[in-house]
Amino acid sequence: MNHSTIANTEVIRLITIPISHYCEKVRWALDLLKIPYIEERHVPPFHRSATSKNGGSSVPVLVTKSGNFTDSTDILHYLDTISSSGQYLYPTNVEMRQEVEALEELFDARLGEYTRNWGYFYRSGDRKTMRRAWCNSTPVLERIGFEIAFPLISAKVRQVYNITADSAASSLQGIKEIFEIVDRRLAGGKTYLVGDTISAADITFAALAAPVLLPSEHPVSVAKIEELPIEMAAVIKELQSTAAGVYALRLYRDQRRVQSSHPDRRKSSLQKVAET
Numbered sequence: 031m032n033h034s035t036i037a038n039t040e041v042i043r044l045i046t047i048p049i050s051h052y053c054e055k056v057r058w059a060l061d062l063l064k065i066p067y068i069e070e071r072h073v074p075p076f077h078r079s080a081t082s083k084n085g086g087s088s089v090p091v092l093v094t095k096s097g098n099f100t101d102s103t104d105i106l107h108y109l110d111t112i113s114s115s116g117q118y119l120y121p122t123n124v125e126m127r128q129e130v131e132a133l134e135e136l137f138d139a140r141l142g143e144y145t146r147n148w149g150y151f152y153r154s155g156d157r158k159t160m161r162r163a164w165c166n167s168t169p170v171l172e173r174i175g176f177e178i179a180f181p182l183i184s185a186k187v188r189q190v191y192n193i194t195a196d197s198a199a200s201s202l203q204g205i206k207e208i209f210e211i212v213d214r215r216l217a218g219g220k221t222y223l224v225g226d227t228i229s230a231a232d233i234t235f236a237a238l239a240a241p242v243l244l245p246s247e248h249p250v251s252v253a254k255i256e257e258l259p260i261e262m263a264a265v266i267k268e269l270q271s272t273a274a275g276v277y278a279l280r281l282y283r284d285q286r287r288v289q290s291s292h293p294d295r296r297k298s299s300l301q302k303v304a305e306t
């Protein structure tokens with residue numbers, strides 16, 4: 031079903047946690063396809079109030095007149111049906127489409143978990159870093175809640191995701207294995223993972239690898255590499271120098287452009303009320 035007429039008559043809502051790399055995946059797709067949207071950012075765990083009202087528990091959640099979507103891959107598939115920009119995330123060729131979908135699933139299921147857990151091991155206890163990561167353009171009451179409850183929120187994150195030195199080491203090994211897979215696919219000077227245009231596979235890899243590459247074009251700036259622990263910074267520099275890292279940073283540099291024509295995507299209705 032083609033929903034392009036719906037896309038032309040509504041502005042959809044994207045419920046996010048600012049730093050979430052799965053949310054960044056969806057933001058990038060929306061911007062690439064030039065689909066208007068309003069981003070409603072929330073601080074964890076306060077995001078659950080917004081997501082639960084729209085059929086989800088975590089983020090991202092895309093709220094549309096056609097229904098609500100609570101999985102990043104489902105969202106990208108939906109966005110492909112409403113795109114009127116002439117650009118699409120999934121090839122029409124069946125074999126190429128299957129390749130894109132298989133890579134997207136690999137990155138979603140493994141890379142996203144690995145980069146999140148490795149990053150949280152080093153930074154989830156740092157109030158300044160997490161304030162930048164979680165509180166950027168969120169409702170004022172949630173930012174106050176963050177300041178009050180940060181020790182509890184940080185501890186809960188480490189508990190929920192089992193953040194330990196061992197899990198961080200295992201995650202880093204997993205990251206390197208995924209990067210090696212991408213290195214091999216790019217052998218011979220390929221520009222993209224599948225075909226000759228950017229696809230959901232490329233966006234997913236770059237967005238989910240962002241926590242360990244720190245692209246300067248990322249819409250949520252958390253820390254500069256010189257501000258990080260020495261051990262963490264050394265790993266990031268190593269990953270940035272790989273073929274996969276160079277490729278992802280190139281995608282951010284050349285393809286990640288936030289559409290200035292969008293409505294104010296960074297302020298929720300609660301924040302706008304608080305600022306008046």
